[in-house]
Amino acid sequence: MPARPASPPQCGFAQPVPSEREKAERPAIGQEENATATAMPSAAVADAAMPHVPVMLQAVVSLLQVRPGGVYVDGTFGAGGHARAILDTPDVRLVGIDRDPEAIARGRELAAALSPRLFLWQGRFSQMEEALSEAGVAPGSVDGVVLDLGVSSMQLDQGGRGFSFLHDGPLDMRMDGEGPSAADVVNTADEETLAAILRIYGEERRARAIARAIVRRREKAPITTTGELAAIVTGVLGPKRPGQAHPATRTFQALRIHVNRELEELAEGLAAAERVLKPGGRLVVVSFHSLEDRIVKRFFAQRSGRLVDPAPRHLPVVPAVTPTFRDIARGGLVPEAAEVAANPRARSARLRAGERTAAPAMALDPQLLGVPRLAGLGRLRKGGRKGGRR
Numbered sequence: 001m002p003a004r005p006a007s008p009p010q011c012g013f014a015q016p017v018p019s020e021r022e023k024a025e026r027p028a029i030g031q032e033e034n035a036t037a038t039a040m041p042s043a044a045v046a047d048a049a050m051p052h053v054p055v056m057l058q059a060v061v062s063l064l065q066v067r068p069g070g071v072y073v074d075g076t077f078g079a080g081g082h083a084r085a086i087l088d089t090p091d092v093r094l095v096g097i098d099r100d101p102e103a104i105a106r107g108r109e110l111a112a113a114l115s116p117r118l119f120l121w122q123g124r125f126s127q128m129e130e131a132l133s134e135a136g137v138a139p140g141s142v143d144g145v146v147l148d149l150g151v152s153s154m155q156l157d158q159g160g161r162g163f164s165f166l167h168d169g170p171l172d173m174r175m176d177g178e179g180p181s182a183a184d185v186v187n188t189a190d191e192e193t194l195a196a197i198l199r200i201y202g203e204e205r206r207a208r209a210i211a212r213a214i215v216r217r218r219e220k221a222p223i224t225t226t227g228e229l230a231a232i233v234t235g236v237l238g239p240k241r242p243g244q245a246h247p248a249t250r251t252f253q254a255l256r257i258h259v260n261r262e263l264e265e266l267a268e269g270l271a272a273a274e275r276v277l278k279p280g281g282r283l284v285v286v287s288f289h290s291l292e293d294r295i296v297k298r299f300f301a302q303r304s305g306r307l308v309d310p311a312p313r314h315l316p317v318v319p320a321v322t323p324t325f326r327d328i329a330r331g332g333l334v335p336e337a338a339e340v341a342a343n344p345r346a347r348s349a350r351l352r353a354g355e356r357t358a359a360p361a362m363a364l365d366p367q368l369l370g371v372p373r374l375a376g377l378g379r380l381r382k383g384g385r386k387g388g389r390r
């Protein structure tokens, strides 16, 4: 594979946090689904077989400080855009993880071409220690981890995956095909549970009315397609208005987050990254909505000693927090206007990053990180596979 010039040493290409007005103009949760990737990626990663444009590519590579001979983990391999850029540095080894078997299958050709530098592993990034062990990487010896959250353009664009109201297909939404599908959830969960999913994961104000409409509609026949669900939501909220997100955006995103346990996965993945990184190693995370970003933000705040548990369980002894990370992109970075213009999916992106200290990894407290607790919903999620596979 031809080498590409090294990335610039600092990230002048990314912007600091936007003003309140700019924030107000950001898309609501899940609104990025309306975006269509119209631009090609940078020339170096352009590839007709890679329809997903990597977001904040230069900032990711620069903040990772990719160095020759380093070992990196891409926990969200997708179409391999970030992975390729990391692998452009000579002698780098990369473990590419994705829970979607299709993403791993698509990466096989690249892995063969770069053998043995790219090791692909199908599974969840919360299980990255297992992937590293299979790749023969010693614990605590990783130089960098990147997580580029959410779904890829390929997943959204294939109607058969059932992620999008823009493409009619079976109501599925599972990234790895494991556990209950979105159709299972909308056809079996009680009204109160459905409303909680829509309100908490979709920040949907009309959650109760939509849940009621779903329950009424399924009494006649099961809801099996994305088109049927979108029509139910539109029946409650009214049709899409010009300049606004599709009314089903929040409902679809809520179900996707729930079906894939995305927020729990994120918290567990951050904690796994903390365990595998060596002192000086870097963790870079790109999130796409406020629920994800809050967890990443709180993780770095807690791990760098700026967020302390307000109600420690072991009073009166409050343990001193030894920072496990140094925040290296305090406040977060957002893409430049040019990137957003070229790739509307980048519009809601926010990047946060930290550098690992030598302190031992901390225990994970999902509630402290802001992972919402949906009491009684575990039943709907049973059946997830534990292990990953190559």
Ligand SMILES: C[S@@+](CC[C@H](N)C(=O)[O-])C[C@H]1O[C@@H](n2cnc3c(N)ncnc32)[C@H](O)[C@@H]1O
Binding pocket: 052, 053, 054, 055, 075, 076, 077, 078, 079, 080, 081, 082, 083, 097, 098, 099, 100, 103, 123, 124, 125, 126, 148, 149, 150, 151, 152, 153, 175, 265, 266, 269
């Ligand atoms: C936004 S895409 C990543 C795109 C990739 N960075 C690129 O440049 O092509 C997100 C990918 O992460 C995967 N994914 C999401 N959550 C995951 C998890 N918990 N574990 C492993 N893969 C995950 C999805 O299947 C999807 O392929």
